[in-house]
Amino acid sequence: MARQNPNIVITGTPGVGKTTHAEQLAQSLGFTHVSVNQIVKDEGYHEGKDEELGSWVVDEDKLLDHLEGTGISEKGGYILDWHACELFPERWIDLVIVLRCDSTILYDRLTARGYKGKKLEENMDSEIMQVLLDEARESYREEIVVELQSSGDGDVEGNVERVEKWVEQWRANNEG
Ligand code: DAT
Secondary structure (H helix, E strand, O other), rough: OOOOOOOOOOOOOOOOOOOHHHHHHHHHHOEEEEEEEHHHHHHOOOEEEOOOOOOOOOOOOHHHHHHHOOHHHOOOOOEEEEEOOOOOOOHOOOEEEEEEHHHHHHHHHHHOOOHHHHHHHHHHHHHOHHHHHHHHHHHOOHEEEEEEEEEEEEEEEHHHHHHHHHHHHHHOOOOO
């Protein structure tokens, strides 16, 4: 049941650049970009909205059933983009990328997006406290978790190149 392609999680605090990276990688690698936010909203895999934070309360069972139904585990070639990672079964995942951003830059990105009050504060704290990096390290084998900087423009290009090389290597190691 070996996959032909790896599955990659791209995670990190909102605003760090997950969508930007996932879209570029999906295009250059020919992988499927799964924006978890988007499908949760579009397919209704949620139990309503957290009014205070204005974000969806995800129905994880529905989400995982849906993903399983796509054949993610057997086929590979999926990029899962979400601000959480522990819910994805370890056996599906070959690489976990945790994007990190300088806090002053992240502050500007989140305010530009209209975040304020508690939502802004909680997300800033989350980045400063490296909550997603810790979650990734606790949920997956250490050697598949990679922390990448996503503060400036050159970072995206460099990160995309690095992941493309990693995928090539993965394919070479998993041939036959
Ligand atoms: P996320 O999907 O993590 O919420 P995004 O990809 O939508 O983040 O990016 C948020 C904004 O920041 C968007 O305007 C693109 C910009 N951005 C993200 N990463 C960047 C980087 N490394 N350099 C410059 N701009 C970046």
